[in-house]
Amino acid sequence: MTKDTTNNHQPSSMSDHDMVEIHSKLNIEKHPPTKGFLVAPLVFVFVFGCLIFVCSIQLAHSTNQFQLHPPTDIVVLTEEEKETARLDRKVASGKKVFGLRCASCHQANGLGIQGQYPPLAGSKWVTSDPALISKIILKGLKGEIIVKGEVYGASAAVNMAAVPITDREIANVTTYVRTAWGNAASEITENEVSLFRAESEDQVEQWTGTQLVDMFPSVFSN
Numbered sequence: 001m002t003k004d005t006t007n008n009h010q011p012s013s014m015s016d017h018d019m020v021e022i023h024s025k026l027n028i029e030k031h032p033p034t035k036g037f038l039v040a041p042l043v044f045v046f047v048f049g050c051l052i053f054v055c056s057i058q059l060a061h062s063t064n065q066f067q068l069h070p071p072t073d074i075v076v077l078t079e080e081e082k083e084t085a086r087l088d089r090k091v092a093s094g095k096k097v098f099g100l101r102c103a104s105c106h107q108a109n110g111l112g113i114q115g116q117y118p119p120l121a122g123s124k125w126v127t128s129d130p131a132l133i134s135k136i137i138l139k140g141l142k143g144e145i146i147v148k149g150e151v152y153g154a155s156a157a158v159n160m161a162a163v164p165i166t167d168r169e170i171a172n173v174t175t176y177v178r179t180a181w182g183n184a185a186s187e188i189t190e191n192e193v194s195l196f197r198a199e200s201e202d203q204v205e206q207w208t209g210t211q212l213v214d215m216f217p218s219v220f221s222n
């Protein structure tokens, strides 16, 4: 048998021990041992550490203990400001009701349509006794009336039917109408409206113009 010539990696003259020796020498040449240690990486670690620390404090501070939705600054309103805000909301919601339930006849500008739908801007039916306007909305109105010197409701075609809405909506819409377009009358509350509703329980038909003029003498005395 001839000797295996394919295995030519290992010269047979070298022992395992020699091999290890030679490799460790080569290794030392490639990677000379560090003398002392490098300061730069430590400085970087320190600087980045400080940076992360400072940033986290800043973040914790600005998000109020890492809350996902930190509260915005609490605004303290005075009683007066709260009251104005409440009234603004009420008037805004009354304006919506007006757009849906009244504007088709009385028009968005409150001027009505001459000869057909009486104006609400500058009308004492609107700005006088809170009960008057509320009761008109609750039960409707028919027959002749005089608004700002003009006659309306002379024919049955221009009656006002009862508007089916809640006490709250009536409070909102009347408050809007009484303060819009230069009108400057008082607010009407939901409680007042429920009282007016109870008072007009017996009224089955629409009110007539003359009936209301008799019911509110102080409004129509002059």
Ligand code: HEC
Residues within 6 Å of the ligand: 098, 101, 102, 103, 104, 105, 106, 116, 117, 118, 119, 120, 123, 124, 125, 126, 133, 136, 137, 141, 142, 143, 144, 145, 147, 152, 153, 154, 158, 159, 160, 161, 163, 173, 174, 177, 209
């Ligand atoms: C379908 C049309 C129509 C709608 C809708 C309507 N009105 Fe009228 N309104 C009239 C007519 C017509 C008269 C006059 C009736 C009469 O002369 O007998 C009138 C009269 C009035 C009056 C008394 C007269 C005046 O101009 O001051 C007030 C107040 C009033 N309406 C408020 C309202 C309010 C508020 C709403 C909505 C909640 C409303 N109306 C919805 C047709 C309407």
